[in-house]
Amino acid sequence: MRPETGKTSIAPILITGSIITALTLGVRATMGLFPDAIDQALDVGIGTVGLTVALQNLVWGLGQPLAGAIADRFGAARTLVVGAIAYAGGLLVMGAANGPAGLHLGGGVIVGLGMSAASFAVVLSSMSRLVDPQRRSMALGVATACGSLGHFVLVPLTGAVISAFGWRSALTVLAVVTVSIGLFVRPLRTQSGPAEAVEAVPDDDESLRTTLARAARHRDYLLVNCTFFVCGFHVTFIGVHLPKTLTDAGLETAIANMSWSLVGLFNIVGAFAAGALGMRFAKSRLLSIMYSTRALAFAGLVLLPPTPVVALGFGVVMGIVWLASVPLTSGIVLGQFGVRRAGTLFGFVFLSHQVGAFLGSWGGGEIRELTGSYDLWWWLAAALGIAAAAIHFSISEEPAPSRPVPRRGESPSAADGAVAAVDN
Template identity: 35%
Template sequence: MTDTIQPPGYTRQQTVAVLVGSSIMLTMSMGMRQSWGLFSAPITQDLGVSVADFMLAIAIQNLVWGATQPIVGAYADKFGSRWVAVLGTLLYAAGIGVTMAATGTLMLIIGLGFMIGIAMSCTALMLAMAASARAVSASRRTFVLGIISAMGSVGSFIAAPLAEGLISSQGWLIAMVAFIGLCVVMLPAAYFVGSGDRAAAEISRTSTAPDADLSLKQALVDASQHSGYVITAVAFFVCGLQLIFIAMHLPNYIALCGLAPWLGAAALGTIGAFNAIGCYLLGWLGGKYPKNLVLGAVYVLRSVFIVMYFLVPATPATTLIFAAIMGILWLGIAPVVTGFIAQIFGLKYVATLTGIAFFFHQVGSFIGVWGAGLILDSFGSYDRAWQIAVLIGLAAGVAQMFANDKPAPKLPEPSPA
């Protein structure tokens, strides 16, 4: 880490604390989030609910996460990230506890759906990206955010094998207890995410930047009228649909193909491992090339490889190769989206505006996870689900490539970031 990584107004120690705290928080929160698909079979069998019922709880989790993210982001923009992240961590553990006590679909929806959904908006990508974006200089922003985002993928490499091993040997309830343990690890990290809150507030108070006097209302109006932002938000919807379909339904698809249960956890772990590479790679690409082109290429490539995987018979080899490729194209777009929005609108309302875009992402996640479950229950296969994911993915990728990347009228042309 060089001396130029921190922006004016931040000390080196504050920047390091924010980045380390964000990394560990993402490792835990996103690792657990991407492992819920492993609980589908044991919970549905134990509680006597359908796959669609379980996936409805996950779908509501994603929708609540998206719906509350702009509100949480606006609060963090105004008052700081520390207590948002700390309270979100406590709510995460409480939601797991309610899920453990579930006897049917309703309690699954409350615990796994609403409570963890709100907790995710306080502890996951968008809040960590916003806090980290403020703590690094513009010239290093997208690259550093790529490294932070990679830690979210490392979490699945930890959480998925942990959950699968405990589910197989001790049952899903013990696996949930282990996840509460991950929340304990996450708690001090959440506290350190807010290490730059005072510095950010002072910078905002004394700033002479072009966005210093911009009101939230005007920022929202500008965003709604900027075609590049609108296209990015809509394309993010497609991103959410594709990723949640793979994360939540791939283990079940593997089981339907008659493959060993361990392969589902291995696939999720492989996604996590290669996503670390993808976050680093896409963060570098987003700093070197136009971000709209990088994002569009990711959406198109994902769609192409989804077609290739589902058209051939599933085997351990094809599944792990597919997981590795998806990992490279996974969460690495988050820092690129954050950098793209900061490039257009500046940093003052970056948590709010990325939160709104993320709401579209989570609406896509809601449709992807629940809709695929309904398609499976109705047709007995995932064929229609992946076909829809591919078609809209290709359309989103092309649109994103041609999206306007010029800054809002009050901002100067961006320097490379």
């Protein structure tokens, strides 16, 4: 489908993207509320529920490149509707489970697949296509910030439903919330938009296979994959294990929960700031600052006395740099390859993120079981943050080298070899 050149208002796109991101990330943030309730009801152990969430993240990551490619081909609106239905269905299967198999199938596999199609990655890629480049960074920042509004609203509401009606009822309510995404997708129904018209891409007829081959040879795109692995490691480790880290240190559960809530609240500030700053400064440099800040915060959490002030301060600092990486990282990928294959290419970056998420969550639990403390994993998280900060100093945001047009008598494979020679 060729780009539409008509003028498109940014408001419906921004509102729609923000609502969908708030719903998907908000429902995801509630998963940490269920382990105790499920264990008490089914006696399956906290580890079993933790494995369900780990599988959910891994399947989500594995499915994201395919979901991105489908959205690029058939449009984000259809992809989001199908994903929302699968997401809601997985929550219902999880709510009906009576043992590990049902939990892993519903909450792990089905929810993970649904999340890959009804995710902020699909939303942000679609918004990037529909919003002109001058306003893109801010639009992505606003939509990402609204994900924390979902976190801030749905987490306490879900906790109240669990306390009043039980965990199965809470999952049913979340399924209804999730399927409601289909009501908001209309402004994202176009496959292409003004951004593609503004960004004339020389290789507009380039096949998906060729684009992926170029990406696989592009050093800076591969480095972005490496650093987003670190982001996934960080955020999932914190989301699953921060409250337990704080209570292990002798702090009250209320303080631990407040620290986690502050992460969500202050992420609104951080995501907005990332979107605004990304319009004026190099995104790679901003990401270097962000990962360095995370590393310092991790070290401070381990070294400073475990007081309420330290715990709450950690929540504030982490909130500011929590999802600020998303609009900046997606912006770098868009700068390298344009918007036409944005869903697919960011899908692979997000897969790297989810592999990190799996290792951060699973490894943190294993380290605590082996050593009785999370300290070693916090130090590893700090070291990875420093490494990611250093790598971003060498990442270029310039467009990737275009696929050369074969000369007369030259095969396409020979022309592709020229790209490899340039990249190497």
